[in-house]
Amino acid sequence: MRIAGKIVVSALALVVFAGTAYGYSALSSLDDVKRSSVIDAGDEASPGEQPADGSLDILLVGRDSRADNDGNPLPADVLRELRAGPNGDDLTDTLIVLRIPNGTQTVKAFSIPRDSYVTLPDGDKGKINAAYGHGKALEASKLRAAGETDKKKIEQESLTAARRATRQAVENLTGVKIDHFAEVNLLSFYDISNAVGGVEVCLNNATSDRNSGANFPAGPQKISGADALAFVRQRDGVKGTDFGRMRRQQVFLASLAHQVLSAGTLANPGKLGALIDAVKKSVVLDDSWNLLDFIGQLRGISGGGIQFTTIPVVNPDYRYSTTNPRATAVQVDPAQVKAFAAGLIGAPPAAAPKQTGVVVDVANAGGTSGLAQRVSDVVKDKGFTPGTTGNAAARRTSLVRYGAALATQGEAVAKLLGGLATAESADVPAGHIEVTLGQVYSGPGATSGSNSTGGNPIGGGAGAAGSGDTPITGAGNNCVD
Incomplete structure (x- = not known):
């Protein structure tokens, strides 16, 4: 099973944050951390900017990754303790953006589901976690075609291209210009969670999962090492599966932030040294990041001042492939995600464009009470004019019909509602789009708590779809499933 819990990428940032109060001189040894040219030259944020x-x-x-920073395979005994198999891959299982607004000490962090279906930097459509592997493979092929034979050089330059491709995919989706980059693997997570002496978490119910190795009682408890990895890795048996796992990750990071920043972990020379050693083992930073200057900019941040949430999601069970109907991804609306990210620093979200003269009629053929009206409200929020709503003869699948003049708008409605099937028809009245919702419809408006336009979109709190979970902070109890 793929390891999904390398959320300790954020621990690097927490180390840096904590250094605003403690151990400034000791943190200078972080200059030895591995670097990579991830940020475009001339586009990086300079100290104090x-x-x-x-x-x-x-x-x-x-x-x-099952290798250290030098590309050496992790020892078999370490892999056994981590309950990880010998094979890794070039997918990024965790993507988190930290937003630190100008003039404030409040940090907003948001997760991007690893299966978010996007346009990758190479122009292909795919899941955002594949950007890393795509970028690496393309660069390796280009180097070999140019006659390069040094395997180590090909590996290192391909990894740099992979990191840049991941950065570009995130920027394209969120509209956020990434100023700095940090990457870790599972060994770093293991070492950092041990270095701080364990992290306090809380579970609503006892859980046991053979695949991840998670075996925890209900209630508050302190976890580290392999157990910490299992806590954030568990997917089976967790409410909301991948979204529930993201919430686990956020809760763990919030608790780690609170412990390190509020309890003075870095005031302890032993813990500080172990933490720095763990970071240096397997963390990669962009080569423009001056950590000591960054520390000076972030004086005063506390554990409770970091808030974790998740980008809005249109459809968590998006059937994106016509040739493989069982293949699923997470459908996201880039415009909606950009508005969400901008809103974290106070910028007003962009108004929905007006679809002048386009009326959307919605018929419920699935039998779910109130479905047609909820979906009509969804398309209204996207600038379409709501038309008639009502019931239709029962059918299993959904369909969006439109005349030739509204083909573009009809396709947009189908995409908005989760990638529904479409059909051009002369029977549809001029200026109208007809939506028929079938029994298996699971897009926006499918449940009474779901929407696709604002603060609590489907999966927005990283719990079950439409649950409306509140953001995670280091100051809260944050007991989870």
Whole structure:
């Protein structure tokens, strides 16, 4: 099973944050951390700069790698303790953006589901966690075609291209200009959670999962090492599966932030040294990041001042492939995600464009009470004119019909509602789009708590779809499933 819990990418940032109060001179040894040219030259934020987009933005990436920073395979005994198999891959299982708004000490962190279906930097459509592997493979092929034979050089330059591709995919989706980049693997997570002496978490119910190795009682408890990895890795048996796992990750990071920043972990020379050693083992930073200057900018941040949430999601069970109907991804609306990210630093979300003269009629053929009206409200929020709503003869699948003149708008409605089937028809009245919702419809408006336009979109709190979970902070109890 793929390791999904390398959320300790954020621990690097927490180390840096904590250094605003403690151990400034000791942190200078972090200059030895491995570097990579991830940020475009001339585009990076300089020390003390107030970024033009209103926020210093850090991309934190967790990579499923079974090697250390020098490319050496992790020892078999370490893999056994981590309950991890010998094979990794070039997917990024964790993507978190830290937004630090200009003039404030409040940090907003948001997760991007690893299966978010996007346009990748190479122009292909795919899941955002594949950007890393795509970028790496393309660069390796280009180097070999140019005659390069040095395997180590090909590997290192391909990894740099992979990191840049991941950064570009995140920027394209969110509209956020990434100023700094940090990447870790599972070994770093293991070492950092041990270095701080364990992290306090809380579960609503006892849980046991053979795949991840998670075996925890209900209630508050302190976890570290392999157990910490299992806590954030568990997917089976967790409410909301991948979204529930993201909430686990956020809760763990919030608790780690609170412990390190509020309890003075870095005031302890032993813990400080172990933490720095753990970071240096397997963390990769962009080569423009001056950590000591960054520390000076962030004086005063506390554990309770970091808030974690998740980008809005249109459809968590998006059937994106016509040739493989069982293939699923997470459908996201880039415009909606950009508005969400901008709103974290106070910028007003962009108004929905008006679809002048386009009326959307919605018929419920699935039998779910109130479905047609909820979906009509969804398309209204996107600028379409609501038309008639009502019931239709029962059918299993959904369909969007439109005349030739409204083909573009009809396709947009189908995409908005989760990638529904479409059909052009002369029977549809001029100026109208007809939506028929079938029994298996699961897009926006499918449940009474779901929507696709604002603060609590489907999966927005990283719990079950439409649950409306509140953001996670280091100051809360944060007991989870």
